[in-house]
Amino acid sequence: MSKAEPALEDTATTAVDNILLAAEILFAERGFDGTGMKAIAQEAQVSQALLHYHFGTKEQLYVEVISRRSKKINDERHALLDCVDTESSTAVREILEALFRPPLGPAGGAEPYAKIFSGLVVGRERDQQLVRSCYDPTAQRFIAKLQQAIPGTDQATAAMSYTLALGSLITVINRNGRVERLMGKQDKAALDTEEILRKLVDFTEGGITALTKA
Amino acid sequence: MSKAEPALEDTATTAVDNILLAAEILFAERGFDGTGMKAIAQEAQVSQALLHYHFGTKEQLYVEVISRRSKKINDERHALLDCVDTESSTAVREILEALFRPPLGPAGGAEPYAKIFSGLVVGRERDQQLVRSCYDPTAQRFIAKLQQAIPGTDQATAAMSYTLALGSLITVINRNGRVERLMGKQDKAALDTEEILRKLVDFTEGGITALTKA
DNA sequence: ATGCCTTGACTGATCGATCAGTTAGTGTAT
């Protein structure tokens, strides 16, 4: 009993984890400039000074939130992508599913991050270097895999395909209710994630086919 | 000569116009929370108090910037959309071009707004009501036109097509250089607007075809 | 001289960041 055993620490999270979680939620809801260190500290139920003690500056905390979450997402993407057989007739669909499913958050708990993720795609200057370091390497892997799956596709076309497909994702990842509103749905129920994913893959596969045929 | 004639006011803009232009630029670069009224006043070369005199609050100034620019964009969209013959074989392509070309900014001067436009699509709570009032009516017109052009398409499918197509737009409207970077372009020249527009229409038309066939 | 613009000066509030100081745990010499 002399040692603390981290194995059984279930809900008893550490202060650092509390801060990261609180920061992720608030950054997602209000953006970087809209979120105060005081609000994060209150949400995490720690003192504001502790945030600076652990992360230095607000910007470094922001970087930490994004780099950690992006690592989880991209690790999951890589695992799915490596399973794709580029010779298969459904290769493109599988590649797209590997691209879309992890950020759509089937592995629980990534929902608040979705807004940050979307924001990065259209991001300001601050975010662009983050995208470069956290997402560009993975993007290059997807682009290369697309070129393998569709013979005769140059990097420019594959990169454009990747970019446009990613754009389609971010309009449905947000879950702001606009799609349902434009659909004229009477039942207020949100769309099912699997259904969205299927339509997303249908749409982007059709788009890529059109682009690479042209 | 007793009246001010707005016809010949070329570069001699009014203070209100200067404020709106400065606000648009800064809101686009730094976002709502990242932009201070002092910075807008300096950019517009007027006093900070004048901003509050003309627009009341920062939020009202923001609304004014977006509602004015969105009106121009959507007026242009409506004009193009009304010219589309839904019986034509190229109807979908023409509809998509009507959707994409105005915000891509061929009519000069809309470039800084592109970042605001993108931000609205993935927007926070504040922006969602703005999207509803400024863009939803136009969106419904495009969705209805799509249903006319592709017989047998229900509103849900057309709305999903519209949403996904719009997502593709916002990744290329930003011009943050990522597409060129992922393409591995040696020449630092940015992509031509007309070329981007063509690929965008190719991609989204293929996607919509896939969605409506399914 | 009346009414619309425009301004400098200013307010209280909130921002991110820093500080000295407290607590708890750990190793170490006696």
Add this chain to the structure above:
DNA sequence: ATACACTAACTGATCGATCAGTCAAGGCAT
């Protein structure tokens, strides 16, 4: 075992800077 030294974790108080917004007064047409 006991006393001491050192460190990581954490906090309350407070800093200067900046925030959006206010106000009385000046300029300047008609």
